[in-house]
Amino acid sequence: MAEAATQGKQTHGFQTEVKQLLQLMIHSLYSNKEIFLRELISNAADAADKLRFEALSNGELFENDANLRVRVSFDADKNTVTIDDNGIGMNAEDAANHLGTIAKSGTADFFKNLTGDKAKDSQLIGQFGVGFYSAFIVADKVVVRSRKAGDSADNGVEWTSEGEGEYTVETINKESRGTEITLFLKDDEKEFADDFKLRTIIKKYSDHISTPVEMWKEGTPESEGPDGKKIEATEGQWEVINKADALWTLDKSELKDEDYKEFYKHISHDFEDPLTWAHNKVEGSSEYTSLLYIPKRAPFDLWNRDKQRGLKLYVQRVFIMDDAEQFMPTYLRFVKGLIDSNDLPLNVSREILQDNKVTQSLRKACTSRVLKMLERMGKNDKENYQVFWNEFGQVLKEGPAEDFANKEQIAKLLRFASTHNDDATQSVSFPDYVERMKEGQDKIYYLAADSFEAASSNPALEIFRKKGIEVVLMYDRIDEWLMSHLTEFDGKQLVSVTRGDLDLGDLEDEESKKAQEEADKQYESSVARFKEALTDKVKEVKVSHRLTDSPACIVTDNSDMSPQMIELMKQMGQEVPDVKPVFEVNMEHELVKHIDQVQDEAQYKQWVEVLLDQATLAERGTIKDPGSFVKRLNNLMMSLAK
Structure with missing residues (x-):
């Protein structure tokens, strides 16, 4: 911050973000110029509200003037507009904090999102807020004179800026409390130094502000009526423009x-x-x-x-x-x-x-x-x-954990993607899902992953697609945490298709169940050999009953923490357990049959480890040692090429 003191006046440099915001507003809000008056009147009304509250415990702050109001005036000759309030006011510290800086987090993110497109960037300002700086949309110089309620007259402050790189702050005498903002309009903004124009804007934007907004009404000279009778002159007075009803x-x-x-x-x-x-x-x-x-x-x-x-x-x-x-x-x-x-x-x-x-x-x-x-x-x-959902959906997902009493009602409001649709749009609700459930289905099936692509292509979906069972697809970072607090909806259990044993309930006929039991017995020795080759890399190896096209997949045991939850806790700096996956193998797949026939134990081990890495990539999108995976894969391809 640059700072120079001359005759009690201090010159400061704006925050970089303020300079950028000023330039953006000046050049982007060309179609919404009149909002400057709404913003400044809103700030003035807030100042009146704050004084009214402070005066509840200290009536002396009113300084014998409890009629709070905002006044708007103009000078066509000087091309100025002034907004004056008798609210709480500011001292030098307040002026520096409120007028020289932007005390909002997210400022850096705001500027990262700028595109250079005026129409799009003006929408970003709506997310960020306009406030005091909107004055520079129409003014090339702004002077703020203020005194805090309860301070002495010689403790006023004057803040001046031309909306470029610097602003000045100077101590002044100000008899009345409150804030007076004078806008020196640009040459091409003279339309705002007009009584009718200002009254129209006030009625349009500030009609229902509870603080009265006043403008000066000129008096009339003494005159003679049509009947020859004398009409008395009237004095000018401040006139309330808005309804001033809360x-x-x-x-x-x-x-x-x-x-x-x-x-x-x-x-x-x-x-x-x-x-x-x-x-x-x-x-x-x-x-x-x-x-x-x-x-x-x-x-x-x-x-x-x-x-x-x-x-x-x-x-x-x-x-x-x-x-x-x-x-x-x-x-x-x-x-x-x-x-x-x-x-x-x-x-x-x-x-x-x-x-x-x-x-x-x-x-x-x-x-x-x-x-x-x-x-x-x-x-x-x-x-x-x-x-609404695209903007605030992830915040609403915090609800089931925070508000147990309204958990079911919040669950109705949640939206997700699903296998019912072809795209990543989160538009499917739990009531939608329940309405489409197959006859005999008593569970809501879901799959949580790091992205829509990873979720929609997960091998664990194969049996569900084959049987025409809809699966909810979740890919927001918060989803796994959400599901740890939301275990059922409408009396139906929420079940992850990548956790534990596959359970289709009444959707699985007795013939299929018997075939699965026989397959488990038939491939016991093959499963044991897989487990021995993987040593301590997996928790268990099983014959898969959820795969139809893929050779293998990994799932999480019901008693273990999911990979998404582990990653979330890592990002929060929490210690996490070392969780090994359950490795499921599709013993009917041609690749698995080929591996099962390999007699060279060293080569067999490489095949099994490649299969595990592939399954891990499909589920999690990453593996711990991609270099070793590539090396093993290259060795196997070379052996097949000989």
Whole structure:
């Protein structure tokens, strides 16, 4: 950071990410320029909310002015627009933290995803958030003057930047608390220094913000009416432009979809519409209102579990806190919105919320509301549900482990690929699978692998394809962990096709079972020879009854940890056991018959080890010693060529 002090003014360098974001917004949001006013008014309204909350315990912060408001003004001659609030305000430290840096994780990932395509990149901004920096979409210079509520007048701060490499911070005198942002508009953005234009934007984007948004209305001079009577002059005054009604307090019949969408953008700083929402007012033993939204895009810091996230909390319409995580479980951390309770005290804190019975009741109700909203979308709007699943599906998969009470309901919402379809799209639900189950089938079969390709080509599927039995294909990293917590659905056991002995239940007739028993006896000596050749590389060797086309496969014993779970634990830095696979051999395969006839024990051992490596590659996509595998394979090919 560059820093130079001159007459009390300090010059700082922007974070690299800030400079890149500024340039991206300036050049990408050409079709959404007017959102700058929505963003700055939203920030000002938040500042008013924060002061209202702080003043609950310290009324002196109001400084004899408890009428909180946001004012928008312009100067056509100077080509400026000013947004002024009397909210909580900032000191020099706040200005440096909030205006000079981007305090969001995932920033690096954000820039990795940039494509250079303006339309696509502008969508990325929606995932990242726009906020204060949207001012530079229309301004080539921004001046912020602020003083924190409760500070002395000489402790104000002025922040100035032209949106390039630097910004300056200077201590100033400011009599009134709050923040005043002046935008020096670019020459080609003069349209925004206009009364009608600004009023139109405010009505469009900020109508249902609970803080009044005011603009100056000019007075009228004394005049004479048509009847010759004198009409008194009127003085100019500040006029409230928005409805200034907290949207969630209004009846649903009074609101349009556009009202909900714009309010979502206000509370989320997203500029894409939400996928869906639920607005509910509950009366009775517990009285509260909730307005919950499902976003269309995941933020870049979705996987940062340390980031505070949650609902906005209001108590009797008074803002209490942002990101109240107590009202939504972690696996629903993507939900945006608010809850307004009549049953919590106005001085509620995060600590009080932790063990509060009212909090627990509200959390249960909000969780149920979101799950029902998702279930409804999954049934009635499959296209949008697929959008949701692609963005948030892996987060929702945390649910069965975290929320035992709602495990079955969450399981209905999960989506996977399956052998019923030909592609990797995760669109098959457990209810879909159950509806298609064959007569006599009492289990749900699944296969977990590292990729869709590895799952769909796994040899363990061969018998299922032959018998026309659908298998759910799982290839997300979290899936094996999920299945350790989700063992049944709709009373039907979930069974991995790569674990333990093959169990088709009533789908296997008595004749097939008898043939399998006879095969086990017939090939006992061959199996023993395989086991001896592999020494300590496998846990057991068996005659396979699940293969029809492949010579061999490996499976995991029911009592052992799966390879996917082992890999997941390794990535988490956990110690893992040394698990050996069960090696299943298709004794009817021509290659296996050839190997079984090899008399040279050294060559036989090479054949068996190659067979094991091939089976391991098919199951796991990798082997411990690929060099030795290639060497053995080359030796065998050379011997066949002689």
